[in-house]
Amino acid sequence: MRSLFTGLLAALFLSSGTAHAEAPRTIIVMDGSGSMWGQIDGRAKLEIARETVAKVLGTLPPDQELGLMAYGHRTKGDCSDIELIVPPAKGTAGVIGEKVYSMRFLGKTPLSAAVRQAAEALRYGEEAATVVLVTDGLETCNADPCALGRELEAAGLDFTAHVIGFGLTKEEGTKVACLAKNTGGRYIEASNANALRDALASTVTAQSPPPAPKPAMPSATLSAPDSAPAGSVLAVGFTATKNAFDYVYLLDTKGERVAEAAVGEQNPLSLRLPFEPGSYELVYSNRSAGIIARRPLAVTKAEVMLKAPESAPAGSLIEIDWTGPAAEHDSIQLLDATGERVADVAVSDGNPATLRLPFTQGRFTLVYSFNNQDPIFSRPISLSEGKVTMTAPGRAQVGSEVTITWVGPDAPYDNIQLVRQSDGERISYDYVKAGIPLTFRMPDDPGLYEFLYVFGDRDTIARRPITVVLEKVEAAPTAEPTEVATAGASAPQDGTLLTPQDLTPITVQADTGTMELNIVWSAVPAPGQHLPPEAWAMNEGTPDPVEAEFFPGVYDVRGDAGDTVFAGRITVVAGGANHFVIPYSPALSPAGEDSPRAADGLVTLQLTGVPANGAIRWSAYPIGGQNTLAVGSTDPVRGTWETRVDAGMWLIIGRQTTGATVSHMTLKKLSPSPNPQQIAVGPPAYTARAATEINGLESACDSPDPCLYRDAATGLNLLLPSGWGMEPPLVMETAAGVAARYASTIFLPLRPNRNETMIALNARQWDAMLGPCDNISIGVLCRTEPMSEPDLQAYRILAATLDVSPPEAPARAPNSTATAEGGMPAAMIKAIGGIEVKRPDGFDPLEILAPQLSVTE
Template sequence: MYRLCLAASAALMLAAAGPAGAATAPAPTMLVLDASNSMWGQIGGVSKFDIARKSLASFVGALPAGQPIGLTAYGHRRKDDCLDVETVLPVGVLDKSRLDAALKPLAPRGKTPLARAIAQAAETLDYKKQPATVVVLTDGLETCSANPCAEVEQLVAQGRQLTVHIIGFDMRATEREQLRCIAQAGHGRLALAGNAQELALALANVHGTAAVPEAAGRKSAALHAAPAAPRAGAQFEVTWDGAAMDGDSVTLSLPEVPLGGGAGFSYLKKTGKAVVTAPETPGAYELRYLDKKGGKPLGTLALTVEPAEAFVTPPPTVPGNKPFLVKWGGPANRGDMIYLVEGKKQLAYANPTKGSDAKLRAPARSGEFEVVYQTQNGKVLATQRVTVAMEPIVLRLAGLVAKGKPFTVAFTGSVGDGDVVSYTPVVDPHASGRTYYNAIAGSPAKLVAPTVAGKYEIQYKNDGVLLATLPLIVQ
């Protein structure tokens, strides 16, 4: 599975205009905090909830005096209750000590009733009679069978001037669509954060205080990507017009990543080109050329990452205990693998090397298996079923066996590398003699009988697994 460290994309202004002729006044704002059980997850050894609690406290402390603000939490009282939404701090004039006191006793426990929490926050703000702003901080999607997008759309239609902003904390790139839908329905902005620094920046952007300076004394750089629309997980080349300085970097990020925040991928550049690996999640991204001293990008390029394409084509049926070749196609990035699997168990693997088929070894048993092309982050790009037909191993012993004398054991069936023919003494475990033979050398197996007469058992094993036996009497 492949996470991006993300943050907000632009300033989200909370202020709303007052009546005509009156001074602009800040709209009352309700912060909605996720206290679901998943907020116990850790980033850098600190729980997401502790990071969020500290970031909210710092954010509120930086707001201008007179800002009406309140706090709603969900999931903090009961484990499996979709009604667990509470206004823990009624809207009032900014008072950081009151917010700290409201945050302190909260602990993650329950579910994620996003739609209900946003609706309750709007009601508390009296959104039908006055401008109101809701800022949601969540680490997950709705888990209570509601539709937060439809809920927000209805609230906005009924409200006087309701704005809903949403910050997704430590969420997968694939989860951002529901959050984007909520932000669009609420005429607000979507911000994504992957760690404490990015969350602080996202909240600062919400307040409009995270300005990013221009890069001083540098010319703009026009970026070029080849191919223009790379495949997910594939490497592609980035070039630019103009001279690079040691320490400059090229980054590839989701559009929601702020200009002053961390990016999904960063590469130090000392030459006129960069080799960048596209993320495994297809979609819209942005390339940025960044000055080593920071500031706004010297150049940007909108880039679409296309879905990766791959295939695996093994023979329909292969003999058991034998190697077989798999034709394949795919990105062949570092860490990509082609596996033979049974359920979730990996039985054999090969590194995909361009220009050659992948070589796998079938297990020493009949059955249905899957050949899988998998990326370094565990994403499966292609699968194909293969049938393994194991020809049973049959042992045959010709004539009598005298103690201390050579004898042979013929064998047939699906013989593979690592197979061994041996015998096990039944009466005297200390009997001497040559007791094993590598079957890959061919039938018959050449053994030397033990020096002690008695009953023994000839065994045929594959990687320690017993495939066939035959009684042996030494005279």
């Protein structure tokens, strides 16, 4: 059954007669049902009603006897929730206005029973009485208002009921108008704030109040050039008596707004012009009076140019000299033959701009894009064959090390992978840099393998087969070194020149758990590399961690701490995180099998991304109620990332450095274990589906794991928990049209019996009695109480993943400067706990949420 929410108020009525006739005793019947959260002209109906009632009550004579009765304002779903809040008496207008502002709007609509009780309170059978009802809905408690009207009229001495339908359709109005008609009263339809005011005034006041003096009309002037180039920033001066929310707009010939700037302390203010030449009009818009100043503006054609080579090798870097508006989001894009964008660079990166071309031959188009949306200049460019080679032996022995030299684009995240030919399984990989040869250890299983050169960690652009055999393979003769080391450089065994600039910072620490040890560290290069043969060693022990500089390559590292020894092999990558945790070695330690972490109760977590998509920034969020903080990698990680966490349910998220959206995701329940738990995290498998068939919901997640959701209009990104749906996100505005910083929405479980469970993002107002709220990265997230543990896990998933794209810098909330492990803001990743939103002075917290929060009966 469709839920019918009603609404609002009522006021008083003065029966017909002379202007000085005494008004009958009157009771205002106030509908406190949940539908009053609905909106008219962008404002909640309850707000319009409160303001209008207060204004009308202020015009009444002090000797008029008034009272207030309300229903549906204390509990949900209770047809007996009716209360005489203010008994009828003289001089009660001010008290009634205060009581109306303190009401909650929650319940059902027993309007017939409320009118009957109001008539009885007025002793309608003994003296003249009037009831005025203002409603935005219909009776929901199995009563007949038409029959009630006939009964009261027959039994009353001089009883009248007036009904004002606030926002009702004509069809709905006919179903309540009979209550007024059957008692000799009036039914008045009010579709907006002004109509409601007039209707109340005509039924409430004994005589019309004198018209208020008209305020002086504000005035303003505008000064600006008569013309300006398209896309440029225009300086607009003004003189005016400024009000909050005054604006200067630019209107096109249809009167539509194409640019705007808020009036503040800056004068002249700056206005970014559109990139469409033509005739426009600058206007000054006053908050109360509307447009009070105008002046014409001619937008002229702007100069735009791209200077770039006519052709270039695929995968190469090119420089582009550009001339253009240089707006905040302007970009230079490379489009393929279908018009799809395949590469881009922001003009804010510099002039000339540097663009990495894709590794594809053919004809493309360079485009200057205004505000990253409108192409305003284009020119062709041809991509020729790109050069890429790999040199390696055709055969190698199992377990041996093979050096591969290469020539290629050397783009960011370019890498060479060793894969098995039969199934494409990747055995190992390493990132290329500046032509430095790479060394690979051959697998222990003989067979057919191949090296792949992977461009940008996406596209395979070259292959080199290699056969791995059991027998020893004789190495090909090596040419004599032709380069000589100079001062400040190291000459490795094969004569390749390495300079101090090639040294890479690394950090080494031992897997000590809760123990504190002084450790003596040493390292030697693994054999078969183009590295100096010298070992690295410390003279004395020191607490973890230890920082050093190594050339890129593979090293065997050992840490000695008396009876406890740590050992392992590390791979130093130029430009990588290069933070290594060396495991405890029972074989080398006199202490034997007693690991330093045998009894600390934590879990060692080792994460890798599948498939490999370049560097990944990892985060792990406790969603099982653990009394712990989330953890995250300080820098993007290539390969495996290791951390220590409490046992329990964890949400693990990986984000690539090229975007803010989730690229890897899994839910894992971790049990205490002395052994590391290795988890290969894949990409999110599910996308939230449309949910138009579910009342009011925008999207739903009915998969076993959370679903990816992104709203293009608001930029909202999140993981929607399994078994939950969400209402359409919206950006709230004030009455003056000022938009909120972040979107608002409501999350609801999909189960039939929701038990009033709800999660609200950036609710306009939230009653602390409903449940706690938490600061998150894009505002405030609130939830009702009580909540089951699965619902709490859903809340924690939303708190961990709610974000906007492109990323914005949110205002720093109180206490949000604290950081947790990995340098992440504690306000974003702390275990979820309730906080109460403090109300400002003079603000009523009982105006809870947006219209979506009305309860469905």
